[in-house]
Amino acid sequence: MESLPETLQDKVVEHLREYLEYLRDQDQWNLSFQNTQQSLIMAAQRAKQEISAGKAQPLDIDIA
Template identity: 60%
Template sequence: MSSAAITTVIKMMESLPVDVQERIAEHLREYIDDLQDEIQWNESFQRTQQNLIAAARRAKQEIAEGKATAIDFCLQKTPK
């Protein structure tokens, strides 16, 4: 299936030298790969969003109840 936008882009590219067409095609491949990664990330996030919300609520409740302990994020060198 080809949309009018794709047809227009193809016509524009056909007017360019082959080496430029190849560069454009490579840019488009990279751009489409990035878009597909973003779509996959968004779908994954949507599937897990309720679990993340529940975990955040549990953590907040544990903090309020004094059941949580602070994490030391400072990296300390251990002697060898």
């Protein structure tokens, strides 16, 4: 990399920094998802039970 012009070296470094930040964000997302996965499963099971019991109603979402 030292043989590249300094401006190109700077671009490579910036690209690597952005990529590392992206990887950190992905790790954080994965950790957050793992920490909430059981709650999401329980909520889905509860929703299925409420639908089966006739307790659930469709959402009336009017997007205007």
